[in-house]
Amino acid sequence: MDQIILYILILMVVLTVGGFIYNKNLALDRYLSSRAHEEIGTTLLKGSGWHSQASYHGYFTAWVVGFCSFLLFVAGLYFRNGSEVYDLIWLALVLASGVCIVFLLNRKISPEFAARTWVERFIHFCLIVLSFIAVLTTFGIVLSLLFESLRFFSKVSFLDFLFGLQWSPQTALRADQAGQSGSFGAVPIFAGTFLIMLVAMTIAGPVGLMIAIYLSEYASAATRKIVKPLIEILAGIPTVVYGFFALLTVGPTIRNFAETLGFSVPTQSALAAGVVMGVMIIPLISSLSDDVINAVPQSLRDGSYALGATKSETMKQVVFKGALPGIIGAFLLAVSRAIGETMIVVMAAGRAANLTGNPFEAVTTVTVQIVALLTGDQEFDSPKTLAAFALGLVLFVITLILNMIALSVVRRYRERYD
Amino acid sequence: MASSSHIQNSEALETETKRESQLAAERAKKHLKSRRAREWRFKLWGRAAVLFALASLIWLLFSLAGTGFTAFQQNFMTLDVELTESVISPDGTRDPQELRGANYRRVLQETMYDLFPEVTERRERRDLFALTSASGATHQIRLMVYNDPSLIGQTVTLTVPTSDNVDQLLKGYIDRDLPESLRKVSNEQIVWIDSLKKRGIIKKKFNTILFTHPDSRDPELAGIAGAVVGSIMIVVIAFLLALPIGVGSALYLDEFAPKNKWTDLIEININNLAAVPSIVFGLLGLAIFINFMGLSRSIPLVGGMVLALRAFPTIVVATRAALRSVGPGIVNGALSLGASHTQSVFQQKLPLAAPGILTGSIIAMAQVLGETAPLLMIGMVAFVTEVPNSVTDPSTALPVQIFLWSDSAERAWSERTAAAIIILLVILILMNGLAIWLRNRLEKRR
Known part of the structure; x- marks a missing residue:
């Protein structure tokens, strides 16, 4: 980083803290001297006669100085042209404005001045700005994806992209090759994503649900206390670790096992990626389903037991039916997670866009293709790189819809038993 | 007769009902x-x-x-290198420029040939020289001589890594029984290696290179230092940005926001952002920070900014839970003593919620540390052979380093990949342990 930027940042901190201390002490002095002259009796205000505590006068100064010098800092950064004179003027300007403001605000320090109210207004303003960053982020995602996708669709037809059966973006070797712009039919990618998601859910769905049922209905408190955190560990392991596990252990294991049965399976297959992804998703489903099952009122269970039902019958016919919407919500969130998962599939699923339903073959997914298109050399205007944003848009829209449905289903479910 | 038949009938009926009930009981059983x-x-x-x-x-x-686990130890050679003046500085001037470019490879070669004087043939000598990690050792000698030219003419004792094939052979991962053509180490080399091992020149030691070196093309010289420094920068930047954003949003939504369309929108937004696939944040970073704002690729600054956006929804959720766990009594007490609403929140509620917020933030940072996909999008997959000095230097991160190494199928690489994963997992366990310890400790004090 540039030295001058560091100096200005330090100067800003010094000015802000200095302004705070100086004006706070000034306010304290004035307050004490007003007490000394027994002015309290003559003012109309009650108590000390001061609206705000001395420290709020200090905070007020600090906020104003900090905010103004921050604006100057950002503006200076924007107009910066690299000349040394400019940098020095910039530094001097920050210093001068800070000192001026501190001394100008001295006059404001009086019993009537509502420093606290101003400080609180400023805090509110800051909080609103901070919480608006969430909206800005979503806005940024939508805009950037949409903008780049539109540029992509001006080169490749939208219908060809969505329904084309051929995906080979790599063919555009030279810019002047006519008719060699690659084909961008994304169906094989969507099919591959769906296949891997299906394998993952076949593992994670039943296992996660049974874990939730076992832990909430059967296991003793002691077992639950040990087992639950252990399963949560699975959720804390980075996905790149799962990817390497799939590549190093699971893929070769599946290949060797298939070889003993007389099949030939590549190390990178939909099955290897799907199984490992399923293991990764287990804790998501089990903990969400656990919450949902625990939310079913005990009275429903007691009623079922009173009719003579066993625990499993109660579970299957009463609790499960009651918890179904919540469980569906959990599954939808898991599906959205599986679709958006990147590292496992990048490392273990392969990059060949095969249109197949056979989990023993290598398939590719939306996320793998985004990574493949955007890592390595790239020119930003080629359809090849823009295609990544179109895929990202599809991914974002699908996961957004799934999440919205899941969240609203779960919320409505919670309201039912509240 | 009639009555007897009636009796018989009733008896039959009785036995039948009896049998039926028996059957029913059996069925029930x-x-x-x-x-x-x-x-x-x-x-x-x-x-x-x-x-x-x-x-x-x-x-x-x-x-x-x-x-x-085998990657934490590595075989090193202890060599007595004679720094011959006629090779390093033929004209005897010891000019720094000359010392930088001198033929240290020759020095090292001479040392190796001296170990086996009987080896004279050119091809054999090349095989013999291949036992050391040539680029690492020459670099070491160059540094030594450049810093202290008075060493020229003397004999120094150096510890240099062996080449990865020697290392793998001695660790038992290259099968000595394989035919020579299928093996990466020739029969002669095995004889030399065993002899060196017997003479105590090759020794297994703790692999400090793994921790102190940046990435390299040679597995025996590759380390995670650059990636770890990059990761630390990313996590610190993400923390500094995500903590104020997360805590600020949570405070606003929970304490100050009026209930209207806007605040609903913000709330829905935060909930959805938490579930958006991480790779989409990478696309956002690429489009906004790099293409639109013009920041350079592969730098920790952009990585930290992108991952801050990824992490702050987690902090929002943790902060809101922590704020809600503070009872209303403390706030009401403050209000009754004349504090304003803002004062009660900032001076009473927030300090009490701090342990929960801190715990949530540490867990969010653990997620940031393990995140890979968004960093691939902003170009942090570059091959970087230097430890970054500032947040605007090209760098990589620990999980990305794992991804990069996992691409090479050789045993020497997969061993290091797994070792890097072990280090990553240990760091994550420590972070989560710290979070749990802090929570228990701070909550007890309350």
Whole structure:
């Protein structure tokens, strides 16, 4: 980083803290001297006669100085042209404005001045700005994806992209090759994503649900206390670790096992990626389903037991039916997670866009293709790189819809038993 | 007669009902048995599911530990290198420029040839020289001589790594029984290696290179130092940005926001952002920070900014939970003593919620540390052979380094990949442990 930027940042901190201390002490002095002259009796205000505590006068100064010098800092950064004179003027300007403001605000320090109210207004303003960053982020995602996708669709037809059966973006070797712009039919990618998601859910769905049922209905408190955190560990392991596990252990294991049965399976297959992804998703489903099952009122269970039902019958016919919407919500969130998962599939699923339903073959997914298109050399205007944003848009829209449905289903479910 | 037949009939009826009830009882028993069996089976499925998950976890950890633990030790050669003046500085001037570009490879070669004077043939000598990690050792000698030219003419003792093939052979991962053509180490080399081992020149030591070196093309010289420094920068930047954003949003939504369309929108936004796939944040970073704002690729600054956006929803959720766990009594007490609403929130509620917020933030930072996909999008996959000095230097991150190394199929690389994973997991365990310890400690004090 540039030295001058560091100096200005330090100067800003010094000015802000200095302004705070100086004006706070000034306010304290004035307050004490007003007490000394027994002015309290003559003012109309009650108590000390001061609206705000001395420290709020200090905070007020600090906020104003900090905010103004921050604006100057950002503006200076924007107009910066690299000349040394400019940098020095910039530094001097920050210093001068800070000192001026501190001394100008001295006059404001009086019993009537509502420093606290101003400080609180400023805090509110800051909080609103901070919480608006969430909206800005979503806005940024939508805009950037949409903008780049539109540029992509001006080169490749939208219908060809969505329904084309051929995906080979790599063919555009030279810019002047006519008719060699690659084909961008994304169906094989969507099919591959769906296949891997299906394998993952076949593992994670039943296992996660049974874990939730076992832990909430059967296991003793002691077992639950040990087992639950252990399963949560699975959720804390980075996905790149799962990817390497799939590549190093699971893929070769599946290949060797298939070889003993007389099949030939590549190390990178939909099955290897799907199984490992399923293991990764287990804790998501089990903990969400656990919450949902625990939310079913005990009275429903007691009623079922009173009719003579066993625990499993109660579970299957009463609790499960009651918890179904919540469980569906959990599954939808898991599906959205599986679709958006990147590292496992990048490392273990392969990059060949095969249109197949056979989990023993290598398939590719939306996320793998985004990574493949955007890592390595790239020119930003080629359809090849823009295609990544179109895929990202599809991914974002699908996961957004799934999440919205899941969240609203779960919320409505919670309201039912509240 | 009639009455007797009636009696007979009633007797028959009685036996029949008896038999029927017996049958019914048997059926009920059978039914009950099958119900119990079903109950037992259901419970068994539950146990099986739990066992499956735990077995997967154990399998994963064991396969990684089994592959990675050998990378923490490496074979080194202790060589007595004679720094011949006629080779390093033929004209005797010891000019720094000359010292930088001198033929240290020749020095090292001479040392190696001296170990086996009987080896004279050119091809054999090349094989002999291949036992050391040439680029690492020459770099070491160059640094030594450049810093202290008075060493020229003397003999210094150096510890240099062996080449990765020697290392793998001595660790037992290259099969000595394989035919020579299928092996990466020739028969002659094996004889030399064994002789060097017997003479005590090759020794196995703790692999400091793994921790102190940046990435390299040669596995025996590759380390995670650059990636770890990059990761630390990313996590610190993400923390500094995500903590104020997360806590600020949570405070606003929980304490100050009016209930209207706007605040609903913000709330829905935060909930959805938490579930957006991480790779989409990478696309956002690429489009906004790099293409639009013009920041350069592969730098920790952009990585930290992108991952801050990824992490702050987690902090919002943790902060809101922590704020809600503070009872209303403390706030009401403050208000009754004349504090304003803002004062009660900032001076009473927030300090009490701080342990929960801190715990949530540490867990969010653990997620940031393990995040890979968004960093691939902003170009942090570059091959960087230097430890970054500032947040605007090209760098990589620990999980990305794992991804990069996992691409090479050689044993020497997969061993290091697994070792890097072990280090990453240990750091994550420490972070989560810290979070739990802090929570317990701070909550007790309350």
